[in-house]
Amino acid sequence: MIADERGIxxxxxxxxxxxxxxxxxxxxxxELSAARPSARLPEVIKSGKPxxxxxxxxxDVEYIASMHPIIVQEKVIGGVxxxxxxxxxxxxxxxxxxxxxxxxxxxxxxxxxxVARYDFCDILGISPEFQKIMRMAQKLSQSNISVLIRGESxxxxxxxxxxxxxxSKRAQGPFVVxxxxxxPVNLLESELFGYEAGAFTGANKQGKSGLVEIxxxxxxxxDEIGDMNVDLQAKLLRFLQSMQFQRVGGTETxxxxxxxxxxxxxxxxxMVEKETFREDLYYRLNAAQLKIPPLRERKExxxxxxxxxxAKNGNKDCGHYTLAEDTKRILFRYPWPGNIRELENTVxxxxxxxxxxxxxxxxxxxxxxxxxxxxxxxxxxxxxxxALIDALELFGKSVKGKKEAAxxxxxxxxxxxxxxxxxxxx
Ligand SMILES: Nc1ncnc2c1ncn2[C@@H]1O[C@H](COP(=O)(O)OP(=O)(O)OP(=O)(O)O)[C@@H](O)[C@H]1O
Numbered sequence: 001m002i003a004d005e006r007g008i009x010x011x012x013x014x015x016x017x018x019x020x021x022x023x024x025x026x027x028x029x030x031e032l033s034a035a036r037p038s039a040r041l042p043e044v045i046k047s048g049k050p051x052x053x054x055x056x057x058x059x060d061v062e063y064i065a066s067m068h069p070i071i072v073q074e075k076v077i078g079g080v081x082x083x084x085x086x087x088x089x090x091x092x093x094x095x096x097x098x099x100x101x102x103x104x105x106x107x108x109x110x111x112x113x114x115v116a117r118y119d120f121c122d123i124l125g126i127s128p129e130f131q132k133i134m135r136m137a138q139k140l141s142q143s144n145i146s147v148l149i150r151g152e153s154x155x156x157x158x159x160x161x162x163x164x165x166x167x168s169k170r171a172q173g174p175f176v177v178x179x180x181x182x183x184p185v186n187l188l189e190s191e192l193f194g195y196e197a198g199a200f201t202g203a204n205k206q207g208k209s210g211l212v213e214i215x216x217x218x219x220x221x222x223d224e225i226g227d228m229n230v231d232l233q234a235k236l237l238r239f240l241q242s243m244q245f246q247r248v249g250g251t252e253t254x255x256x257x258x259x260x261x262x263x264x265x266x267x268x269x270x271m272v273e274k275e276t277f278r279e280d281l282y283y284r285l286n287a288a289q290l291k292i293p294p295l296r297e298r299k300e301x302x303x304x305x306x307x308x309x310x311a312k313n314g315n316k317d318c319g320h321y322t323l324a325e326d327t328k329r330i331l332f333r334y335p336w337p338g339n340i341r342e343l344e345n346t347v348x349x350x351x352x353x354x355x356x357x358x359x360x361x362x363x364x365x366x367x368x369x370x371x372x373x374x375x376x377x378x379x380x381x382x383x384x385x386x387a388l389i390d391a392l393e394l395f396g397k398s399v400k401g402k403k404e405a406a407x408x409x410x411x412x413x414x415x416x417x418x419x420x421x422x423x424x425x426x
Contacts, residue, residue: 001013001016001027001041001080001081001083002070002078002079002080002081003032003041003042003045003078003079003080003081004077004078005045005076005077005078006031007031007032007033007041007042007045008029008030008031008032009027009028009029009030009031009032009035010028010078011028012024012027012028015083016081016083019061019063019083019084019085020058020061020063020083021061022036036058038056038058039081040054040065040067041067041079041080041081042079044067044068044069044079045069045076045078045079047069048069048071048076049069050066050067050068050069051065051066051067052066052067053065053066054066054067055086056083062086063083063084063085063086064083064084064085064086064089065081065082065083065084066081066082066084067079067080067081067082068080068082110174110214111174114174114175114176114177114214114215114218115174115175116161116162116163116165116166116171116175116219117162118159118162118163118166119162119163119166119167120134120137120138120163120166120167122159122163123156123159123160123163124301124304124305124308125298125301125304125305126300126301126304127298127300127301129293129297129298130292130293130298130301133290133291133292133293136288136290137160137163137164137290138167140164140288140290141163141164141165141166141167141168142167142168142169144259145287145288146240146259146260146261146262146284146285146286146287146288147161147164147260147261147262147287147288147289147290148225148261148262148263148264148268148285148286148287148288148289148290149161149261149262149263149264149289149290149292150263150264150265150268150289150290150291150292151263151265151290151291151292151293151294151339152265152294152337152339153265153338153339153341154338154339154340154341154342155265155292155293155294155295155339155340156292156339156340157223157263157265157292158177158221158223158263160290160292161175161177161219161221161223161261161263162175162221164219164261165218165219165221165259165261168219168259170217170218170219170259173215173216173217173218173219174214174215174216174217174218174219175215175218175219175221176211176214176215176218176219176220176221177221177223178191178192178211178220178221178222178223179223179224180222180223180224180225180227180228181223181224181227182224185229185232188228188229188232189232189235189248190208190210190248191210191211192210192211192212192232192236193210193212193213193235193239193245193246193247193248194207194208194209194210194212194213194247194248194250195207195208195210195247195248195249195250196247196248196249196250198249207247210245210247212239212245212256212258213254213256215256215258216256216257216258217257217258218258218259219258219259219260219261220258220259220260220261221261221262221263222236222260222261222262222263223262223263223264224263224264224265224266225262225263225264225268225285226264226265226266226268226271226277227264227266230275230276230277230278233277233278233281234278234281236281237278237280237281237284240260240281240284240285241284243255243256243257243258244256260285262285268282268286269282294336294339295336295339295340295343296335296336299332302331302332302343305340305343305344306323306328306331306343306347309343309344309347309348310322310323310347310351313347313348313351313352314351314357318357319357320357321350321351321354321357321358321359322357322358322359323350323358323359324358324359324360324361326360326361326394327350327359327360327361327363327364329394330361330364330368330369330394331343331346331364331368334368346364346365349365350363350364361394361408362404362407362408364408366408366409366410369387369390369391369394369408369409370383370386370387384419384423385423385425387409388405388409388416388419388420388423388425389425391404391405391408391409392405392420392425394408395408402416402417
């Protein structure tokens with residue numbers, strides 16, 4: 001509908017009639033404010049300022065109107081109203097609400113998958129050295145600086161990262177774990193920084209958000225950072241310094257606010273020397289360092305850990321598990337190359353196969369009777385001989401003991417006697 005500068009209606013098209021039910025002969029030539037008292041076009045003509053998406057209801061008819069002045073040589077000479085069908089708008093709105101709910105649901109799903117599951121109270125250890133590390137980690141959780149967690153596999157590096165995030169001001173934000181060794185080198189960049197639609201063959205059509213973006217306002221845990229390829233190290237460093245990045249195949253710069261915790265069991269210093277790890281990135285990540293000692297260097301922690309894992313496996317149906325004295329002795333002298341993960345797996349294994357609640361050493365896997373590197377560091381140690389000596393030491397030299405020892409070593413009693421004779425073990 002078009003009206004002139006005096007607000008007289010000059011033109012309506014058939015679509016206007018269809019939508020409002022107003023016929024041309026009823027309105028053209030009439031003053032709009034008189035013909036349709038609630039019309040707002042006169043106000044637009046007067047002010048020279050447009051109005052968009054105004055909801056109109058005249059009688060039973062509802063529609064959306066956008067109104068614009070017609071300006072010629074800086075003078076308002078009239079105005080135009082564009083009316084659109086409200087059902088179309090309502091349908092679009094419904095669709096939008098639907099999509100919005102879907103997106104909300106997906107965001108919640110992503111959030112659920114990116115939460116830190118452990119707190120400091122889940123990290124057990126009483127040794128003074130371990131307690132010192134706990135105190136340090138608790139202090140670090142209150143700041144925003146990057147933390148590099150060092151330690152052998154299974155020492156609890158990831159556990160510490162969870163706890164630091166959960167005790168920090170970012171606890172309500174996401175905690176995103178990236179295992180740099182598990183993602184193929186050529187995919188790691190797009191996993192970290194995301195990619196635009198059609199960035200490369202095989203990519204998702206709509207593009208994909210990167211983990212760094214998902215971690216916004218939270219913490220990203222870069223596990224096995226020593227396995228990251230050198231080119232990507234450069235890109236990571238640029239990101240850490242600016243908190244900005246570009247998606248793969250994109251030009252737009254994205255800003256985020258992410259705290260970084262990295263972990264590795266590799267010797268980063270010698271990697272820096274060999275130039276397989278960038279020195280500048282090393283210093284950037286190493287703002288603070290937590291060095292978690294291996295379990296064999298803090299055997300005081302074993303008892304509490306064992307009891308915790310035993311208790312986890314016990315319940316009112318199967319009762320409470322404990323270890324027989326000799327089982328304990330064997331576990332304590334084992335060097336635990338897989339650290340707490342290995343200890344946990346061992347306890348889980350023992351509780352699942354033991355027929356008794358007091359777990360006998362006969363349930364222990366063979367490896368516990370093989371290597372004794374803590375006692376016999378010489379490389380030429382005859383492993384078989386040592387295993388025989390250990391087994392006899394454990395089970396005794398009586399016939400019953402020898403039977404048990406053979407069972408452990410998974411050899412027959414006859415073979416045991418033969419081997420003892422061969423090595424001259426009395
Ligand atoms: N101090 C601890 N108290 C209780 N459980 C622990 C402790 N340390 C480690 N664990 C448990 O041991 C297992 C291994 O821990 P985690 O995955 O954190 O080790 P990691 O050092 O990150 O290992 P990797 O280097 O192989 O990734 C987990 O199940 C964890 O819950």
